Amino acid sequence: xxxxxxxxxxxxxxxxxxxxxxxxxxxxxxxxxxxxxxxxxxxxxxxxxxxxxxxxxxxxxxxxxxxxxxxxxxxxxxxxxxxxxxxxxxxxxxxxxxxxxxxxxxxxxxxxxxxxxxxxxxxxxxxxxxxxxx
Numbered sequence: 001x002x003x004x005x006x007x008x009x010x011x012x013x014x015x016x017x018x019x020x021x022x023x024x025x026x027x028x029x030x031x032x033x034x035x036x037x038x039x040x041x042x043x044x045x046x047x048x049x050x051x052x053x054x055x056x057x058x059x060x061x062x063x064x065x066x067x068x069x070x071x072x073x074x075x076x077x078x079x080x081x082x083x084x085x086x087x088x089x090x091x092x093x094x095x096x097x098x099x100x101x102x103x104x105x106x107x108x109x110x111x112x113x114x115x116x117x118x119x120x121x122x123x124x125x126x127x128x129x130x131x132x133x134x
Contacts, residue, residue: 003032004059006073007051010035014125015055025079031057054122067118071106 009015019033027033034040036051044058054066057073064072074080087098104110 007056027077030076067114
């Protein structure tokens with residue numbers, strides 16, 4: 001099974017930090033992280049301007065962006081499931097504080113609200129928040 005490709009803004013500190021956390025949680029097992037500055041988006045017909053607006057994930061012939069891409073990335077991060085299991089075991093009333101919010105988060109009717117929050121954050125990130133390359 002080929003790894004899905006995540007196209008992110010390699011010059012954005014928020015994007016870099018998010019990527020680092022997800023890599024620490026094992027996303028590298030199922031995802032290839034590529035900065036949009038690598039030009040790889042052109043292989044999928046994605047313009048740089050489009051890529052700068054939101055994160056993208058390419059899985060086979062399917063391309064998702066924004067909130068939908070974020071959900072797909074999370075579902076391809078093994079550590080997410082370990083954290084979820086730990087929370088369900090350790091958090092009192094886990095249904096109300098863990099399971100129900102996650103069910104709402106991943107439910108299709110929540111997608112417009114999730115996309116709106118994603119767009120709000122993406123539009124307000126500082127485009128010059130660079131981090132040293134690792």
